[in-house]
Amino acid sequence: MAEATLNLPQLLAVVVVGFLAIRWFFSSVSASASASASTSGAPGASSRQINPAHVDQVAAMFPQLDRRSIMWDLHRNGGSVQATIERVLGGRALDVKPPVSFQPPIPSPIPSSTSASAAPAPKNVHPDLITRYNLSSKIASPPPRDGTSSGVEAKTKQVVWSANKNERSEQLKRRREEMILAARRKMEEKERAAGAAS
Numbered sequence: 001m002a003e004a005t006l007n008l009p010q011l012l013a014v015v016v017v018g019f020l021a022i023r024w025f026f027s028s029v030s031a032s033a034s035a036s037a038s039t040s041g042a043p044g045a046s047s048r049q050i051n052p053a054h055v056d057q058v059a060a061m062f063p064q065l066d067r068r069s070i071m072w073d074l075h076r077n078g079g080s081v082q083a084t085i086e087r088v089l090g091g092r093a094l095d096v097k098p099p100v101s102f103q104p105p106i107p108s109p110i111p112s113s114t115s116a117s118a119a120p121a122p123k124n125v126h127p128d129l130i131t132r133y134n135l136s137s138k139i140a141s142p143p144p145r146d147g148t149s150s151g152v153e154a155k156t157k158q159v160v161w162s163a164n165k166n167e168r169s170e171q172l173k174r175r176r177e178e179m180i181l182a183a184r185r186k187m188e189e190k191e192r193a194a195g196a197a198s
Contacts, residue, residue: 050074054081062088069094072102129180138181 050071058070058081070084073094077083087094130136162168 049079051079054079057081058084058088061085065094068102075102130184133177133180135177135180138177139184 051074054074055067055070058074059065059067062070065088073084073087074081084094130139162171
């Protein structure tokens with residue numbers, strides 16, 4: 001009678017096949033659990049961070065959308081702004097109501113002391129030309145009576161274009177100042193005429 005015995009190659013084959021089967025079983029269970037947790041939006045299941053700048057970008061383009069819905073869609077598609085925008089433009093609405101378990105990260109507030117010191121004082125972006133070119137002292141001088149805006153203008157018209165760079169720069173600077181002052185005088189005359197008419 002022949003006895004059934006296991007030899008060494010058969011024993012190794014059983015161990016290897018068993019190890020691979022157990023490994024496959026546990027990896028498929030963990031992969032399906034993480035996939036379901038990320039789609040359900042369970043807190044702590046996925047550590048994807050939503051960039052607030054991306055949310056602001058989409059909200060600026062589509063102000064009718066809810067910010068929480070935008071965050072949910074960005075969370076689901078891996079933070080792709082382009083995919084979210086294409087979904088909205090394609091006529092497919094975002095999920096109207098994200099699941100209750102979805103808790104978007106709240107941006108941390110900036111401390112007021114650092115924001116106050118870091119923010120520069122607001123300045124006038126478009127100052128008037130008189131202030132910009134420091135012509136307030138020349139406004140007080142009365143306009144010349146010879147019909148030109150200033151006596152310097154008559155000289156400037158007679159002077160030819162200079163070869164010296166500094167002289168050209170001074171000529172252009174004087175001409176700019178004369179033009180600004182002449183425009184201001186014309187505006188003041190129009191305002192006086194309009195005031196006299198009314």
